[in-house]
Amino acid sequence: MKFARLGERGSVELAEAPSPEAGPGEAVVTLAACGVCGTDLEKLRGNYRSAGILGHEPVGRVARLGEEVASVAVGDRVFVHHHVSCGTCEVCRRGDPTFCPTYSRTNIHPGGFAEEFRVPAENVRRGAILRLDPSVPWDVGALLEPAGCALTALHRVGLPPKATVFVLGLGPVGLLYARIARALGAAWVGGSEVAPLRQDAGRRGGMDAVVDPREPGAVRAAVDRGTDGGGVDLAVVAVGHPALVREATTLVRRGGTVNLFGLPESGSRLDADLQDLYLRGVRIVPTYATTEPDIAEVHRRVVAGELRLGDLVTHRLPLAEAAEAFRLAGRPEDAVKVVVTGAAA
Numbered sequence: 598m599k600f601a602r603l604g605e606r607g608s609v610e611l612a613e614a615p616s617p618e619a620g621p622g623e624a625v626v627t628l629a630a631c632g633v634c635g636t637d638l639e640k641l642r643g644n645y646r647s648a649g650i651l652g653h654e655p656v657g658r659v660a661r662l663g664e665e666v667a668s669v670a671v672g673d674r675v676f677v678h679h680h681v682s683c684g685t686c687e688v689c690r691r692g693d694p695t696f697c698p699t700y701s702r703t704n705i706h707p708g709g710f711a712e713e714f715r716v717p718a719e720n721v722r723r724g725a726i727l728r729l730d731p732s733v734p735w736d737v738g739a740l741l742e743p744a745g746c747a748l749t750a751l752h753r754v755g756l757p758p759k760a761t762v763f764v765l766g767l768g769p770v771g772l773l774y775a776r777i778a779r780a781l782g783a784a785w786v787g788g789s790e791v792a793p794l795r796q797d798a799g800r801r802g803g804m805d806a807v808v809d810p811r812e813p814g815a816v817r818a819a820v821d822r823g824t825d826g827g828g829v830d831l832a833v834v835a836v837g838h839p840a841l842v843r844e845a846t847t848l849v850r851r852g853g854t855v856n857l858f859g860l861p862e863s864g865s866r867l868d869a870d871l872q873d874l875y876l877r878g879v880r881i882v883p884t885y886a887t888t889e890p891d892i893a894e895v896h897r898r899v900v901a902g903e904l905r906l907g908d909l910v911t912h913r914l915p916l917a918e919a920a921e922a923f924r925l926a927g928r929p930e931d932a933v934k935v936v937v938t939g940a941a942a
């Protein structure tokens with residue numbers, strides 16, 4: 598079977614591997630769709646220290662099951678979460694499961710951009726396979742993981758009632774943040790974005806203000822209008838740029854929170870006025886990845902009609918065109934969310 602992997606010098610290449618077997622407690626899933634994530638693009642650029650496995654937003658059909666798997670059946674339409682926490686270590690028990698040392702060690706093999714992939718017993722046991730409601734199309738299933746990341750972040754920072762939120766960078770995750778913040782009851786949601794296609798997706802999703810950050814003073818003016826000059830409760834930095842983190846600290850109210858979500862360059866530094874942060878009580882909270890309960894909550898909210906996600910997928914390309922899918926995903930002016938499709942779709 599074919600799968601996509603990191604090639605030489607920042608390329609994506611198709612490779613051949615034996616069809617995976619389902620060992621005891623394991624599952625093999627036939628790919629229907631898997632989104633190209635910003636972190637996949639960072640792996641290509643060599644900026645992300647990780648195992649280098651591509652594709653972690655997969656949905657598909659269960660093809661084979663190992664002994665002792667009772668939670669799903671062959672033929673089920675499923676979403677699969679690639680990382681699971683151990684649930685027992687100190688980090689997990691303190692409520693930070695995505696920072697559990699086990700978490701980023703676990704993965705699906707050989708990744709989400711594969712005709713078939715194997716889900717290890719540890720993932721199956723920890724509830725990483727979620728059965729999709731028949732009403733949820735594959736595209737939307739492929740958005741459950743990034744949407745879960747936004748929900749986990751909003752849970753971690755704690756959104757006050759009738760919150761005001763500003764999102765810097767309306768890539769797929771920034772747009773998902775805006776929609777989920779709204780679903781959680783945010784009263785005002787604004788954002789900044791350069792690419793018109795993504796600005797439109799923000800407006801279509803019901804954002805109260807979407808501005809071009811290259812326009813001098815536009816971001817500040819939007820926040821002032823939305824918050825009567827007080828600053829937002831939460832500013833989300835959905836692009837890993839240190840200058841945007843500093844800018845975000847100036848957009849939050851006294852006691853407000855900056856959520857660092859986008860992956861910063863390795864070694865990047867924050868150049869901010871620490872006395873200003875101290876005197877205004879600004880919190881900077883990094884968040885990373887998501888959990889099975891949060892993915893299940895997103896799924897529930899989608900099924901209940903509280904969250905509309907499907908329009909964020911602008912391109913679907915078959916696995917054979919994975920390299921082109923990556924090229925498109927790296928072009929904000931042409932694409933919002935790009936999904937790679939497989940035979941189960």
Ligand SMILES: [Zn+2]
Binds near residue numbers: 635742
């Ligand atoms: Zn992702």
Ligand SMILES: [Zn+2]
Binds near residue numbers: 687694698699
């Ligand atoms: Zn743990």
